[in-house]
Amino acid sequence: MSTSGQSSNEAWGSRIGLILAMAGNAVGLGNFLRFPGQAAANGGGSFMIPYFIAFLLLGIPLMWIEWGIGRNGGRYRKGHIPGMFAAIWKHPAAKYLGVVGLVIPLVVLIYYTLLESWTLAFTWFSLTGDYWQQRTPEAMQAYLSSYQAIGDSSIHAVWKPFVFFFITLFLNIYILSKGISGGIEKLAKIGMPILFLFAVILAVSVFLIPTGTNGVTAVEGLQFIYQPDFSRLGSATVWLAAAGQIFFTLSVGMGTLQTYASYLSTKDDIVLSGIATAATNETAEVVLGGSIAIPAAVAFFGVSGAMAVAQSGSFNIGFVTMPLVFQQMPAGQILGAMWFGLLFFAGITSSVAMATPIVAFFREEFGFRRETVSWCIGGIALLFGLLTIFWFQYNFLWEWDFWAGTFGLALMAFIEVILFMWVFKPENAWRALHQGADVRIPSIFKFIMTFITPLYLGIILLYWLYQDAIPILMLRKSPTGGEVPAGTEIYVHMSRLIIVAFIVVFLVLIRIAWKRNGYDDRTEFPVVEDTPAGIPVDARVAEA
Amino acid sequence: MTTGALLFMLISWAFVLGLMFWAFGKILHKQRHFDPDGIGPAAPPEPGKFDDQGRRIR
Numbered sequence: 001m002s003t004s005g006q007s008s009n010e011a012w013g014s015r016i017g018l019i020l021a022m023a024g025n026a027v028g029l030g031n032f033l034r035f036p037g038q039a040a041a042n043g044g045g046s047f048m049i050p051y052f053i054a055f056l057l058l059g060i061p062l063m064w065i066e067w068g069i070g071r072n073g074g075r076y077r078k079g080h081i082p083g084m085f086a087a088i089w090k091h092p093a094a095k096y097l098g099v100v101g102l103v104i105p106l107v108v109l110i111y112y113t114l115l116e117s118w119t120l121a122f123t124w125f126s127l128t129g130d131y132w133q134q135r136t137p138e139a140m141q142a143y144l145s146s147y148q149a150i151g152d153s154s155i156h157a158v159w160k161p162f163v164f165f166f167i168t169l170f171l172n173i174y175i176l177s178k179g180i181s182g183g184i185e186k187l188a189k190i191g192m193p194i195l196f197l198f199a200v201i202l203a204v205s206v207f208l209i210p211t212g213t214n215g216v217t218a219v220e221g222l223q224f225i226y227q228p229d230f231s232r233l234g235s236a237t238v239w240l241a242a243a244g245q246i247f248f249t250l251s252v253g254m255g256t257l258q259t260y261a262s263y264l265s266t267k268d269d270i271v272l273s274g275i276a277t278a279a280t281n282e283t284a285e286v287v288l289g290g291s292i293a294i295p296a297a298v299a300f301f302g303v304s305g306a307m308a309v310a311q312s313g314s315f316n317i318g319f320v321t322m323p324l325v326f327q328q329m330p331a332g333q334i335l336g337a338m339w340f341g342l343l344f345f346a347g348i349t350s351s352v353a354m355a356t357p358i359v360a361f362f363r364e365e366f367g368f369r370r371e372t373v374s375w376c377i378g379g380i381a382l383l384f385g386l387l388t389i390f391w392f393q394y395n396f397l398w399e400w401d402f403w404a405g406t407f408g409l410a411l412m413a414f415i416e417v418i419l420f421m422w423v424f425k426p427e428n429a430w431r432a433l434h435q436g437a438d439v440r441i442p443s444i445f446k447f448i449m450t451f452i453t454p455l456y457l458g459i460i461l462l463y464w465l466y467q468d469a470i471p472i473l474m475l476r477k478s479p480t481g482g483e484v485p486a487g488t489e490i491y492v493h494m495s496r497l498i499i500v501a502f503i504v505v506f507l508v509l510i511r512i513a514w515k516r517n518g519y520d521d522r523t524e525f526p527v528v529e530d531t532p533a534g535i536p537v538d539a540r541v542a543e544a
Numbered sequence: 545m546t547t548g549a550l551l552f553m554l555i556s557w558a559f560v561l562g563l564m565f566w567a568f569g570k571i572l573h574k575q576r577h578f579d580p581d582g583i584g585p586a587a588p589p590e591p592g593k594f595d596d597q598g599r600r601i602r
Contacts, residue, residue: 015571045552052559219545226549226556276567282560438570 024349070261079360126336221295
């Protein structure tokens with residue numbers, strides 16, 4: 001695989017490594033926790049119709065657009081969103097729009113590392129049988145709450161969440177500091193096969209559960225997920241839920257796929273690799289994600305019990321229901337460790353990607369070493385991560401999850417679709433995507449990417465704005481649903497203030513970077529001479 | 545399991561698995577680089593040509 005002419009650690013070592021890293025970025029906790037609940041709650045089998053339509057009209061096009069923006073930015077050695085946006089839109093505002101591609105991954109990295117540390121902690125608790133005495137959903141919920149809430153040391157010592165958070169953050173930053181091929185690619189090559197292996201073992205174990213006292217097996221769980229309810233197809237909520245699931249599962253709108261793709265040259269394929277990445281993620285989600293948690297819950301708690309589980313939220317499925325299931329299975333401690341280990345690998349292959357756009361920004365524009373930037377990001381993540389632990393019970397984390405991890409992603413995706421397909425122009429985008437391509441994209445997708453994808457995204461964005469963003473902003477609704485708990489307002493304002501502070505700091509840094517490096521907003525960045533592609537700027541569009 | 549649920553499950557699985565195997569099949573088949581890591585020559589070396597006495601034809 002060609003490189004961008006930088007040191008060997010700053011390039012992909014192999015195409016399979018790149019695809020595994022991209023897929024690792026996409027496969028996250030949502031594949032195993034969110035998907036089965038969404039499918040079961042939104043019409044079962046008939047949910048798969050809007051789900052796959054969203055995959056074709058939103059998922060695949062966004063995947064190609066992000067790879068295209070990233071690879072195009074890489075030609076000017078811009079691995080960060082402000083530079084990529086400036087490369088496709090010759091306007092002073094372009095670089096500032098790119099601030100979303102620095103703030104979102106930083107904020108998500110901070111709280112996602114905490115969620116990931118829960119999976120590491122529960123891997124340990126499974127191996128040691130720590131929760132083996134918690135035999136009811138209420139007891140298991142209390143066990144989880146005691147771990148999450150610092151003030152509640154009834155079951156867990158106060159230091160536990162801090163220790164697992166430090167370990168998780170250290171692993172993330174250490175891998176990040178080792179570079180693209182030396183750290184991220186190695187992690188993907190090890191972590192992804194382990195993830196799939198654990199998922200297959202767990203799925204097989206679930207379906208080997210004998211018929212219990214309730215008279216149902218795990219196969220009934222598949223029935224529960226896939227039983228079609230066509231009456232739900234007329235509901236806009238179902239279509240939006242399907243589009244939202246596709247959007248989150250592919251990790252688009254984060255800025256990370258673009259940074260990964262910026263290490264490719266115009267001789268490298270991005271069309272087929274994009275499909276392979278999306279398909280790997282979908283296999284992990286539909287085939288494996290749908291075959292573990294809900295079928296296991298149905299086998300042990302019956303259909304009505306599983307229904308309650310599905311409606312209780314993703315984290316309850318993973319951290320309350322599954323531990324109860326493992327306690328009743330042979331070799332439950334090992335299977336429990338595999339389940340949480342699987343979630344940990346799904347999490348770390350995603351979180352390690354989140355800091356890469358920020359690393360690229362400081363390396364390319366300020367000349368800092370990767371190691372220096374990585375450990376500085378680690379310091380910032382530690383500082384603000386501690387706030388997410390201390391103030392967890394005040395919805396501090398969920399406020400970030402909504403603004404950065406939900407609404408911010410859709411906003412970023414919408415901006416990049418408009419820039420790539422409308423400002424850069426469909427013809428240029430089409431040619432840029434096909435440089436070095438192994439397969440041609442069917443022409444219909446040019447129309448889809450130009451008109452349907454932005455329209456689809458715009459509708460989702462407006463719906464979320466009306467349904468969630470405005471009520472949450474006005475404190476009429478909590479990000480977790482329901483009323484804003486009394487006494488939490490100050491923490492909500494603090495969380496928003498920190499996001500605003502990050503935006504301001506990055507805007508200033510972008511301005512300093514552009515002034516310092518003498519970039520002219522109205523002209524092209526100089527193309528990097530030693531790129532393997534070596535294509536002159538003017539010939540960029542002509543070359544295909 | 546009802547026929548409808550089974551049908552939806554099989555179609556969903558077939559779609560994602562088919563897409564994945566098709567993509568990876570093409571990637572492995574269309575591997576334009578000689579070495580597995582893709583950092584070697586753009587085309588594999590061709591086998592040498594020899595005359596009847598086993599001498600290499602240049």
